[in-house]
Amino acid sequence: MPRPASISRRGLLGGGAAAVGLGGAFAVGRASEAAGSSAGSGSVESERYALRGQHQPGIVTPAQDRLHFAAFDVLTEDRDELIDLLRSWTDAAEEMMAGRAVGSGAIGSFDLPPDDTGEALGLPASGLTITFGFGPGLFATTEGEDRFGLADRRPAGLEDLPHFPGDALIEARSGGDLCVQACAQDPQVAVHAIRNLARIGFGTVSVRWSQLGFGRTSTTSTQQETPRNLFGFKDGTDNVKAEEVDALDEHVWIGADDDPDAAWLAGGSFLVARRIAMDIEVWDRQPLGDQEDFVGRAKGTGAPLSGGEEHTAPDFSLAGSDGPIIPTTSHVAVVHPDHHDGVRMLRRGYNFVDGTTDLGALDAGLFFLAYVRDPRTHFTPVQQAMSRHDALMEYLTVTGSAVFAVPPGAGEGEYVGEPLFG
Numbered sequence: 001m002p003r004p005a006s007i008s009r010r011g012l013l014g015g016g017a018a019a020v021g022l023g024g025a026f027a028v029g030r031a032s033e034a035a036g037s038s039a040g041s042g043s044v045e046s047e048r049y050a051l052r053g054q055h056q057p058g059i060v061t062p063a064q065d066r067l068h069f070a071a072f073d074v075l076t077e078d079r080d081e082l083i084d085l086l087r088s089w090t091d092a093a094e095e096m097m098a099g100r101a102v103g104s105g106a107i108g109s110f111d112l113p114p115d116d117t118g119e120a121l122g123l124p125a126s127g128l129t130i131t132f133g134f135g136p137g138l139f140a141t142t143e144g145e146d147r148f149g150l151a152d153r154r155p156a157g158l159e160d161l162p163h164f165p166g167d168a169l170i171e172a173r174s175g176g177d178l179c180v181q182a183c184a185q186d187p188q189v190a191v192h193a194i195r196n197l198a199r200i201g202f203g204t205v206s207v208r209w210s211q212l213g214f215g216r217t218s219t220t221s222t223q224q225e226t227p228r229n230l231f232g233f234k235d236g237t238d239n240v241k242a243e244e245v246d247a248l249d250e251h252v253w254i255g256a257d258d259d260p261d262a263a264w265l266a267g268g269s270f271l272v273a274r275r276i277a278m279d280i281e282v283w284d285r286q287p288l289g290d291q292e293d294f295v296g297r298a299k300g301t302g303a304p305l306s307g308g309e310e311h312t313a314p315d316f317s318l319a320g321s322d323g324p325i326i327p328t329t330s331h332v333a334v335v336h337p338d339h340h341d342g343v344r345m346l347r348r349g350y351n352f353v354d355g356t357t358d359l360g361a362l363d364a365g366l367f368f369l370a371y372v373r374d375p376r377t378h379f380t381p382v383q384q385a386m387s388r389h390d391a392l393m394e395y396l397t398v399t400g401s402a403v404f405a406v407p408p409g410a411g412e413g414e415y416v417g418e419p420l421f422g
């Protein structure tokens, strides 16, 4: 999938000006990095986004090509230590998103480990966004222990998802007390972000699981070209887009009155993460007509089987020679908002290939990420219908699952999630 020639500049710092490099002119042995100009203006590498604002970055900002996602277990029992970590993470995220090194940089004293791990030296910000989330375990352990005095502020929607048919969850790939989603146009920049945040958290948190992703499987802006998933279909056509301000308020952002116990979450969202393994080799042996019937759209154009072009609304009532022309068991028919009280989600998933299985098949799939106002109304019923009726399910196995409350953006001088602890 070629990169789109131009993408939205909404939320960009400096209107697309060249990013400040991590040390275009740094000298080995010096503690400070000099600002260096990197890729030319307008290139994806030069994109920079602000950490601070009403909402966290990495939700409606244009989906980048690469992902490193990590879920963490919190090791400390000390509330202040947890707060210190969130403060340090916020500072480091702000630096890295601006294309700068963490702390005093990667090249400091010969006698100390450098603050920054160094692999992003010389690389521009590359559109890096870092998004933080809080898992159910932060509010109470599975035994009900209120570790940090947060239990009475737990959002009602932040509960482990129910078991769905087709789930074969691996415990070690599921859950987590905290999550960090790092997206960038350069995988090295995304990996550098997670690595440095994990390093900062050493002793306070430990990585529970992580997932690399490539080739975004959604669009979050009307300016972006629709990408393809590993089944070869356009994915993200009917996603909620940044330009749909009313739809975002209705389906993605948590309102001030949504949950009186969790007023701190207003302006935030919930993130559902699902690692979905795709049976690529079996899929590849299915005739094109069957593949299109399973999805409900044409493989080439992405148009619904009822006709038109990619963005034409599907007509589920249009008859074919043998029932509706868009089969009722097709993915699009099963998950469409018309069949779920109009609920929509902002999908922000990625393809993944984690090598090969013992049988020599690709260990590949779609790392599904969706931001919703409430998982109980906007995700669970849709997933339930999908698990029960969707023809795609024969080719899918969900191996990891997690849900997080994503706090609103941090204000000037604040750390991400501060209102929760206030």
Ligand SMILES: C=CC1=C(C)c2cc3[nH]c(cc4nc(cc5[nH]c(cc1n2)c(C)c5CCC(=O)O)C(CCC(=O)O)=C4C)c(C)c3C=C
Binding pocket: 229, 231, 233, 234, 235, 236, 237, 238, 239, 274, 276, 278, 295, 297, 331, 332, 335, 336, 337, 344, 345, 365, 366, 368, 379, 382, 383, 386, 396
């Ligand atoms: C429970 C939510 C969903 C899961 C899980 C999911 C997995 C999944 N989807 C595809 C491929 C496509 N999905 C498409 C559209 C689409 N998918 C969901 C929800 C889930 N998908 C929604 C709500 C929608 C939008 C439906 C609509 O409004 O019409 C499409 C069509 C193109 C598009 O609109 O994005 C494809 C293709 C895979 C392969 C997959 C799991 C691996």
Ligand SMILES: [Fe+2]
Binding pocket: 331, 335
């Ligand atoms: Fe889908």
